Amino acid sequence: MEKLKQSKARHYIDKLAVESEPGLTNAQLMLTNYDLKPVEPERRQWGPWNFVGFWIADSFNINTWMISSSMISGPDGISWWQSWLCVWIGYSIAGCFICATGRIGATYHISFPVVCRASFGVWGSLWPVFNRAAMACIWYGVQSWIGGECVTLMLRSIWSKYDDLPNTFPSQSTNTRDYVSFFLFWFCSLPAIWFPVHKIRHLFTVKAYFVPAAGVTFFIWAILKAHGIGPIVKQGGKATGAALGWAMVKGIMSSIANFATLIVNDPDFARFARKPKDAFWSQLFTIPLGFAVTSFIGIIVSSSSAVIYGGTPVWNPLDLLGNFLDGANSGERFGVFIISAAFALAQLGTNIAANSVSAGTDMTALLPRYLNIRRGGYICALVGLVMCPWNLLSTSNNFTTYLSAYSVFLSSIAGVMICDYYVVRKGYFQIRDLYSARPSSPYYYSFGFSWRGYTAYICGILINIVGFVGAIGKPVPIGATYIYNLNFFCGFIVASVTYYLLCRFFPIPATSDVWMEVGDDIRNPSVAYGADDEIDAVSEGSPERYGIKGDVKGDEEAGIRERKLGNF
Secondary structure, eight states: OHHHHHHHHHHHHHHHOOOOOTTOOHHHHTTOOTTTSOOOGGGOOBOHHHHHHHHHHHHSSHHHHTTTHHHHHSTTOOOHHHHHHHHHHHHHHHHHHHHHHHHHHHHHOOOHHHHHHHHHOTTTTHHHHHHHHHHHHHHHHHHHHHHHHHHHHHHHHHOGGGGGOOOOOOSSSOOHHHHHHHHHHHHHHHHHHHSOTTTTHHHHHHHHHHHHHHHHHHHHHHHHHHTSOOSTTTOOOSOOHHHHHHHHHHHHHHHHHTTHHHHHHTHHHHTTBSSGGGGTHHHHHHHHHHHHHHHHHHHHHHHHHHHHHOSSOOOOHHHHHHHHHTTOOHHHHHHHHHHHHHHHHHHHHHHIIIIIHHHHHHHHHHSTTTOOHHHHHHHHHHHHHHTOHHHHHHHOTTHHHHHHHHHTTHHHHHHHHHIIIIIISTTOOOGGGGGOOSTTSTTTTBTTBOHHHHHHHHHHHHHHHHHHHHHTTOOOOHHHHHHHHTHHHHHHHHHHHHHHHHHHHSOOSSEESSOOOOGGGOSSOOOOGGGGGOOOSSOTTSGGGGTOOSOEETHHHHTOTTOOGGGO
16 A cells, blocks of 8 residues: 555656656756756747847836936935946946856857856756845845836726725735735736746847837926926036045946846856857847936936925836826826836836746756746746745845845856856867766766865855945945945956966866867757767867867866767
């Protein structure tokens, strides 16, 4: 009887397993499935205009709208044009980092969790992946709560009595109205998670047309109501001298930090590019342009609000739209509804791009035998619901500061990844070995962990750790604060330099002495160990194919000189 129960349980567990290549060992089943393997040509459907639409859509969100607010309105505030210059510089730098990590995915058609295996080890990569997945789940809940505020405005536009909805919540952290709006946004977001990543590009195409049009309408409407562009564009900055310099540095770094999560997980999307250049120029120029335009609209609309209502500018666009509803006629209510719907769509797109897809991809790597991107995305949504984001946002003034500050520690992960690919390996990956749990694999290192990658990662964190404590409200030395003002650069540079020096003095296998990307050879990926038995005299992805002798180091040590990379 006991054996029968065990067999039934095993049957149901096996039914939960996701699609994977036949012939894989148990260890390989913990490293690969359909969503983790290199993307085959049939699914490489993202062209340059898809990336343009993606970033135009992503640039129009509430965080970007308000990004200049702290630069202008703080005690050491700078002028509007100085803050806008910071946005241009910050997002231009962020665009360069995006292209650097995105090229890895676009060349080899692999996701962030698989890219991490090259520098952190096949098992060591699980910590950076878990790190990113946990933050994505928390952010999903927070962004869904903000999306719920958009739904509140939409319902208020239709039903003015929605504000008077009886409150049945005993907690003071939220009320029935806000929870209903949050749940509606959360529930309506679920269908978007269902679609595979190579098809979700259509959502961003729709968003790229609808949302900016609504933003420009909001821009014109605010100027007309104010009969001008308001006082912000006329006022000068308060900061001078060194204070002005540091204020602009912090403004630039806040723009980069706003992109830290997307910098590391851009391979999750770029791997669906038809060819590497499709994910290069389109991202390099669209990112600074799109985010700068959204920031400019936010500055002018907020400036106009100071004229319309008097007093200080209203930086939060949802608060300003709520003010527009006071005494509004039917046409104005319709306008608020459309613009609020655009912000809701903006939040949905941002949540999908930065959180659910990222969390889904990361969870796929954590448990590939039973999770794919779709299942991981729904787990992310469930965690975002049960974590009760209203409690986190109401009980701790430092919570959002902590989340934003914590994201910059991803800079050390980015530093290790980029240095490993561009400087140490010079673009050379042995793709099949990224899915191998054999000790002979060049990415297995010591028990699957790369001590070089982890040492560099920790060093990148340590340079910022004291300043990070200061960012969440604790007193720290002024020197630590200055270092933390350059947080992303400090973490990135320290991690990448440390990793390079460690690899210089303690060389790693499977590197090239010349620049050699062999991603073009990836066609029909197969990672089963049995394929090792098929050996050609000259492997299709080996350096000998290009007339290069001895440029790939560590082949004999790793036992990989004659492996058939041509299966890709």
